[in-house]
Amino acid sequence: MSLDTSALETEAAPSSRQRLRALVGGDLGLVPVLVALVALVIYFQVRNSVFLSAANVTNLFIQAVIYVFLGMAEVWLLLLGEIDLSLGWVAGMAGSIAAIVTNVQYAWPWWAAFIVALAVSAGIGALWGLFVVRLRLPSFIVTLAGNFIVEGVLLYILDHVFQGGGAPVQEKVLSDLTNGNLTPTWTWVFVVATVVVSAVVALSRERARRRAGLANAPLYRLVVKLVALAVFGVLLALVFNANRGSFIPIQGMPFAVPLVFGVMVLYSFVLARTRFGRYLYAIGGNPEAARRAGIPVDRYRVYAFLLGGLTAGIGGLFYVSRLGGYSSSSTDSTVVLYAVAAAVIGGTSLYGGRGKMTYPVVGGIILAVIINGLVLIQVSATMEFVVTGVVLLAAVTVDSLARRSQTLLK
Amino acid sequence: MSEPVTSESAAPSVTGSAASGDPAPLLRLHAISKSFGAVQALRHVDLDIPAGQVTALIGDNGAGKSTLIKVIAGIHEPTSGEQYWLGRRVDAHTPRAAAELGIATVYQDLALCDNLDIVANMYLGYEETRRAVLNEVAMEVHTRQTLADLSVSTIQSVRQLVGSLSGGQRQAIAVARAVMRDAKLVIMDEPTAALGVTQTKNVLDLITTLASRGIAVLVISHNLNDVFAVADRIAVMHLGTLVSSGPAANYDTASAVELITTGTTTRAA
Numbered sequence: 001m002s003l004d005t006s007a008l009e010t011e012a013a014p015s016s017r018q019r020l021r022a023l024v025g026g027d028l029g030l031v032p033v034l035v036a037l038v039a040l041v042i043y044f045q046v047r048n049s050v051f052l053s054a055a056n057v058t059n060l061f062i063q064a065v066i067y068v069f070l071g072m073a074e075v076w077l078l079l080l081g082e083i084d085l086s087l088g089w090v091a092g093m094a095g096s097i098a099a100i101v102t103n104v105q106y107a108w109p110w111w112a113a114f115i116v117a118l119a120v121s122a123g124i125g126a127l128w129g130l131f132v133v134r135l136r137l138p139s140f141i142v143t144l145a146g147n148f149i150v151e152g153v154l155l156y157i158l159d160h161v162f163q164g165g166g167a168p169v170q171e172k173v174l175s176d177l178t179n180g181n182l183t184p185t186w187t188w189v190f191v192v193a194t195v196v197v198s199a200v201v202a203l204s205r206e207r208a209r210r211r212a213g214l215a216n217a218p219l220y221r222l223v224v225k226l227v228a229l230a231v232f233g234v235l236l237a238l239v240f241n242a243n244r245g246s247f248i249p250i251q252g253m254p255f256a257v258p259l260v261f262g263v264m265v266l267y268s269f270v271l272a273r274t275r276f277g278r279y280l281y282a283i284g285g286n287p288e289a290a291r292r293a294g295i296p297v298d299r300y301r302v303y304a305f306l307l308g309g310l311t312a313g314i315g316g317l318f319y320v321s322r323l324g325g326y327s328s329s330s331t332d333s334t335v336v337l338y339a340v341a342a343a344v345i346g347g348t349s350l351y352g353g354r355g356k357m358t359y360p361v362v363g364g365i366i367l368a369v370i371i372n373g374l375v376l377i378q379v380s381a382t383m384e385f386v387v388t389g390v391v392l393l394a395a396v397t398v399d400s401l402a403r404r405s406q407t408l409l410k
Numbered sequence: 411m412s413e414p415v416t417s418e419s420a421a422p423s424v425t426g427s428a429a430s431g432d433p434a435p436l437l438r439l440h441a442i443s444k445s446f447g448a449v450q451a452l453r454h455v456d457l458d459i460p461a462g463q464v465t466a467l468i469g470d471n472g473a474g475k476s477t478l479i480k481v482i483a484g485i486h487e488p489t490s491g492e493q494y495w496l497g498r499r500v501d502a503h504t505p506r507a508a509a510e511l512g513i514a515t516v517y518q519d520l521a522l523c524d525n526l527d528i529v530a531n532m533y534l535g536y537e538e539t540r541r542a543v544l545n546e547v548a549m550e551v552h553t554r555q556t557l558a559d560l561s562v563s564t565i566q567s568v569r570q571l572v573g574s575l576s577g578g579q580r581q582a583i584a585v586a587r588a589v590m591r592d593a594k595l596v597i598m599d600e601p602t603a604a605l606g607v608t609q610t611k612n613v614l615d616l617i618t619t620l621a622s623r624g625i626a627v628l629v630i631s632h633n634l635n636d637v638f639a640v641a642d643r644i645a646v647m648h649l650g651t652l653v654s655s656g657p658a659a660n661y662d663t664a665s666a667v668e669l670i671t672t673g674t675t676t677r678a679a
Binding site for chain 2: 208209212213214215273274275278281282284285286288289290292293294295353354
């Protein structure tokens with residue numbers, strides 16, 4: 001059995017063409033996006049040296065959290081070629097519920113509040129999903145309608161059910177989601193553990209393949225990745241552990257960072273290593289093929305909407321935590337567009353079938369960098385919209401070109 | 411050479427060389443009819459599909475070839491008639507029932523996911539898992555084994571995305587997927603349409619390999635060159651009727667064309 005050696009016998013394409021195919025076919029993964037991120041960071045740091053200060057970097061990560069969660073929520077849907085335009089208000093709904101029921105007036109324990117808030121957001125998502133699969137309606141329209149409905153219901157709740165037009169966060173765990181920090185020691189423990197676990201997992205996978213006689217990617221690539229991860233982790237730990245307080249010392253990695261990371265790892269695992277994830281990709285790539293393979297396509301569509309709602313709900317908890325409460329002016333309908341932008345800037349395809357949970361993390365950080373940096377260099381808020389729009393347009397253009405050249409090369 | 415048996419009289423005995431003395435064929439269709447409302451798409455079709463042989467189903471557009479393979483694949487339930495699997499009467503009237511018998515259909519669109527790699531496509535819907543986690547190593551080993559068994563040598567890596575493969579390679583993956591699931595009868599709908607010369611040759615080689623492994627292959631094709639290159643048996647359809655079937659040696663291009671266009675042949679080939 002020698003598939004690899006006999007490869008060049010007949011119709012193997014010339015290697016330059018294949019290299020081109022790999023280049024435009026999205027095989028570079030996150031590399032171009034990371035290059036863009038580094039360029040942005042350098043630009044803002046040159047323009048204003050406060051940009052990379054410990055306080056600002058921490059602030060930037062907290063800012064990115066909502067985009068990252070909403071972006072991950074959209075990835076569940078974009079993978080199937082669907083979209084959920086109501087996720088911004090769904091997040092607001094979950095955050096408001098958590099803030100209201102943990103308020104001194106009701107004083108629910110935080111975990112009960114989180115469960116109810118997330119159940120509501122997941123339920124709303126699943127409801128849109130049912131409309132899409134049962135009535136064969138386009139998700140764009142269903143969730144656009146849903147966006148108005150959720151907005152109206154939420155504003156009604158904020159104005160009438162809970163008097164005073166807003167729900168302040170009065171519960172410690174909810175507040176700590178974005179305001180609490182690991183101690184410097186635990187920050188190091190988290191960073192070191194992450195690098196060690198990543199290395200062990202990668203190496204054991206490599207060993208299992210070698211034992212089965214399968215080809216591995218060259219070892220240097222793995223080493224480069226692990227070293228990059230370690231360097232990045234150490235830099236983050238140093239920044240987070242620097243004192244960023246003015247009067248009392250504030251140090252340590254915000255809780256939000258390991259929490260976002262944990263959700264990303266869990267989601268990535270589900271997508272890459274389980275049947276569930278495999279079927280989502282299959283449906284996104286070719287729904288008819290998935291159906292013929294016996295995959296219950298409609299049920300998976302509803303699951304995706306449910307997971308989108310759930311993930312947006314998690315983001316909502318962090319959002320309300322950061323704002324310190326939720327009022328009728330806390331958000332608007334553009335938040336969800338940033339969510340789609342975060343997913344797509346990272347490299348998720350709008351056409352379905354291509355995307356990873358790491359993409360909205362990088363995309364969300366890029367958005368936060370732009371928004372945060374433009375404020376620091378004192379560009380007006382209107383320019384923020386323009387720059388964000390240009391970045392999104394560039395990302396979508398790359399996506400579309402990659403797709404087209406892939407079909408052309410076939 | 412004897413004249414091809416014409417079966418317009420639809421005798422209950424079976425046509426062609428696999429006659430009553432031989433062991434039961436893998437699949438025997440007897441007097442299969444199928445109507446869609448007033449339209450009769452198939453009339454009393456009798457056909458034997460023996461194991462280990464390539465049966466080519468030829469006929470003009472609208473002759474009923476597609477309807478017939480859809481009946482065999484369990485997509486259409488016949489209006490009347492019987493099917494025998496290894497001599498036993500079966501009613502495989504759902505795709506699942508047909509698949510359980512070992513009937514696999516490779517449609518023209520191949521039903522592959524371009525965004526997944528070869529291994530993922532081969533196992534789609536049948537993934538191997540260990541404690542709920544995809545067992546990629548086992549699936550990759552098995553995929554390579556299957557492709558090697560079928561002498562598919564043009565694939566560089568089974569971790570390539572299917573979207574990057576040529577038409578012939580995609581066809582090979584779709585067939586290999588059927589073989590990996592222990593298909594005993596592989597139905598191929600126009601497998602060489604839109605393929606270049608080299609790729610056509612590869613696919614035809616693959617069809618021959620399948621038959622040599624004891625698998626029955628039913629091929630629909632418009633390309634008579636391809637048909638005569640691989641077919642052990644030929645069945646000709648005309649206006650919903652199976653007008654002729656028998657060993658490929660009983661036919662030549664001229665008689666095949668005449669049967670396809672007129673439903674009868676005046677030639678003794």
